Each structure stands twice: as structure tokens, then as C-alpha cells.
Amino acid sequence: MKAFLLLDTGDVFPGEWIGQPREAVGEIVFYTGMTGYQEVLTDPSYGGQIVTFTYPMIGNYGVHAGEDESPRPQAAGIVVGEYCPHPSPYGKAETLAEKLDRHGIPGISGIDTRAVTTIVREKGLVRGRLSCESRWPRHVEWPDSLSLEWVQKASVTQPETYGKNDGRPHIVLIDYGRKQSIVEALLAHGCRVTAVPFNWSNEQILALRPDGLLLSNGPGDPQALSPYAQRLRPLLEQLPTLGICLGQQVVALAFGASTERMPYGHRGSNHPVKSVSTDKVWITSQNHGYVVVKESLDPDEWELTYVNVNDDSVEGFRHKRYPIQCVQFHPEARPGPAEAEVIFQQFVRKVNRQRKETTYA
Numbered sequence: 405m406k407a408f409l410l411l412d413t414g415d416v417f418p419g420e421w422i423g424q425p426r427e428a429v430g431e432i433v434f435y436t437g438m439t440g441y442q443e444v445l446t447d448p449s450y451g452g453q454i455v456t457f458t459y460p461m462i463g464n465y466g467v468h469a470g471e472d473e474s475p476r477p478q479a480a481g482i483v484v485g486e487y488c489p490h491p492s493p494y495g496k497a498e499t500l501a502e503k504l505d506r507h508g509i510p511g512i513s514g515i516d517t518r519a520v521t522t523i524v525r526e527k528g529l530v531r532g533r534l535s536c537e538s539r540w541p542r543h544v545e546w547p548d549s550l551s552l553e554w555v556q557k558a559s560v561t562q563p564e565t566y567g568k569n570d571g572r573p574h575i576v577l578i579d580y581g582r583k584q585s586i587v588e589a590l591l592a593h594g595c596r597v598t599a600v601p602f603n604w605s606n607e608q609i610l611a612l613r614p615d616g617l618l619l620s621n622g623p624g625d626p627q628a629l630s631p632y633a634q635r636l637r638p639l640l641e642q643l644p645t646l647g648i649c650l651g652q653q654v655v656a657l658a659f660g661a662s663t664e665r666m667p668y669g670h671r672g673s674n675h676p677v678k679s680v681s682t683d684k685v686w687i688t689s690q691n692h693g694y695v696v697v698k699e700s701l702d703p704d705e706w707e708l709t710y711v712n713v714n715d716d717s718v719e720g721f722r723h724k725r726y727p728i729q730c731v732q733f734h735p736e737a738r739p740g741p742a743e744a745e746v747i748f749q750q751f752v753r754k755v756n757r758q759r760k761e762t763t764y765a
């Protein structure tokens with residue numbers, strides 16, 4: 405059935421609905437990975453966004469139980485070139501269209517996604533609508549990326565615990581809209597994990613007797629979290645901390661540094677990141693539209709650890725006195741190359757080291 409992708413630049417792309425017709429609006433972002441559409445669709449960091457996949461065919465391996473990053477699709481909608489309705493292997497997989505329909509998320513196919521991407525790369529912020537009509541309605545309610553609602557919707561409302569309570573290190577994960585593979589990476593490194601609501605107080609968190617803190621990825625503009633970030637600072641100064649993506653941005657805000665919108669973000673599984681100390685490059689998985697402003701990091705406090713090879717943006721930093729390490733890329737790498745997995749090892753090593761020195765009364 406005929407569908408349209410309307411951009412606020414005035415461009416109109418005709419296509420077909422992938423599943424049932426459903427209208428959606430949101431910021432248009434593009435994802436350049438060759439695989440991973442299921443993880444992208446269910447990654448809470450895409451809340452409120454319409455994801456354009458640049459890989460020419462999407463849906464060809466279906467969607468599979470156990471590979472979601474959260475309980476439901478989170479993107480507002482998807483845009484693809486060619487949609488494959490008959491996934492291989494047959495029988496085991498659900499089709500992408502079935503999954504979209506089950507959760508009421510629209511998708512459009514038959515779009516020149518490279519042309520859409522060129523527009524986004526040239527214009528920066530482009531908003532769009534998936535629609536049965538080729539014209540804009542008079543009034544459109546745009547999602548506000550500065551609203552806290554994205555994180556509120558994506559975070560747990562009650563603590564959730566993973567892993568045995570048998571003396572292994574306990575990581576409290578502040579959940580801004582976590583990818584489940586971050587929890588799984590911590591479990592694989594021998595930790596127990598409790599995911600807590602993003603707005604929990606430091607006292608509530610300390611009452612869980614954490615050995616380390618993980619600040620998760622999540623949707624929206626990090627500045628929406630400024631007040632929460634600032635009050636976290638005393639906690640960050642006490643516990644080994646790893647910040648991933650939004651988590652890195654929150655740590656920066658907690659210490660008075662700033663964040664800004666990038667022209668069109670980094671979303672894909674082939675983003676080169678260089679270690680400042682060794683010049684070694686990792687190919688990393690990424691999904692972010694905001695970034696920490698390099699000049700805003702106090703050089704007396706922070707050491708820059710990683711930079712992006714393409715645009716020299718901040719990809720990681722660590723504190724010079726406290727055991728705080730942050731990365732803008734995704735070491736859990738789902739989807740994507742696992743080259744940066746050592747980040748979890750380094751974090752857990754720090755947690756174990758500090759644990760020997762600390763005993764809870």
C-alpha cells in the first residue's frame with residue numbers, strides 16, 4: 405500500500421508500507437551498519453527518532469527471540485530501501501513486518517535511503533513524517549528531544565537484579581534507557597547487576613552497597629538530565645564508574661563540562677576511534693547525536709582517552725584522580741565489532757581493586 409516519507413525540507417519520497425499503515429513523526433537519523441536492524445529497532449536510545457537504514461536490503465534474516473535490546477521497538481519508525489518479506493532461515497524467524505505490526509511501529513520501503521541520508525548530512529536536523537498522504541497536515545506535534553519523557557519512558561521504575569548474589573562484584577546500573585547487552589556484558593565479566601531508575605537518590609543507590617556504577621546509554625538530549633547529573637557527582641567521586649554514551653555525557657555534565665548537538669551524529673557499526681595514548685584504532689559500534697565539548701573538559705581533572713578518527717570528536721575520557729572512565733562508543737557492540745570489549749575488563753578490574761580496599765560497615 406502506498407506510503408510517503410515527508411521531510412520538513414520539503415522533500416517527498418513515495419514508497420510502500422512495510423506492515424500496516426501508521427502515521428509517525430520524528431527526527432530523521434541514519435544508520436550505516438550492514439546488519440543489526442533488530443538491535444537498532446529495540447535500542448531505547450532511538451526513542452522519538454525515525455531510523456533510515458543505508459544498507460540496501462533490510463529484513464532478510466528476520467527477527468529472533470533473545471536478540472532484542474529492550475522489551476519493545478523504541479524507534480518511532482523505520483525507512484528502508486528494499487524490504488525482504490521472506491527471511492532466511494525460514495520457520496525460525498518472525499518477519500520484521502510482523503514485529504513492527506505487533507508493536508504498532510510503522511515502516512516504509514522503496515525509499516532512496518542514500519538520498520535521504522545526503523539531505524540529513526547537508527541539513528543536520530531534519531524532521532519527517534511517515535504518512536498515507538503526500539502533504540503535510542496543518543499542525544504537527546513534534547517530539548521534543550530536550551524533554552525528560554524519553555528517559556522516563558525507557559528507564560526501569562523498580563530496581564531489577566541480574567546474576568547471583570554470591571559475593572561477586574555488585575554493579576548498580578543507572579538506567580537511562582539501557583541496552584540489555586550492557587547488562588549481559590557485565591554478567592559475562594562476573595558481576596551481579598542491579599538496574600535502578602534514573603532518578604534514584606545517591607542514598608538509595610548506596611543502600612544497595614554497590615561496588616561500582618555504570619551510567620547507561622539512553623535517548624534524548626543529555627541536557628535534559630542536567631539536574632540529575634549534578635547531584636550524582638559525590639557518588640561518582642566514591643565508586644568506580646563506567647559511563648557509556650549518554651552515561652559519558654551525564655558524567656561530563658556532573659563535573660561542569662558541556663554537551664552539544666552534532667551536525668548529524670554517529671550511528672552505525674563502523675566508526676573508527678583512536679586511542680590517544682597508543683594511536684591504535686578500533687572500529688566501534690555507535691549511536692549518538694550529541695557529544696561532549698572537548699574544550700569544556702577541565703584538563704586538570706580529565707584525560708582524553710579516545711577521539712573519533714573522522715571528526716576528532718570526544719570518544720572517551722578518564723578522571724585523573726577518581727576511578728571514572730567513560731566512552732561515547734558502545735563496547736557491548738550489539739550490533740557491531742567487539743574490538744572495544746576490553747573496556748568492560750578494565751572497569752571490572754578497577755571495581756575488584758577498589759573492593760579489596762573498601763568494606764561496607
Ligand SMILES: NC(=O)CC[C@H](N)C(=O)O
Nearest residue numbers: 621622649650692693694
Ligand atoms: N546511545 C546513546 O546513549 C545516545 C545518547 C544521546 N541520546 C545522544 O544521542 O547523543
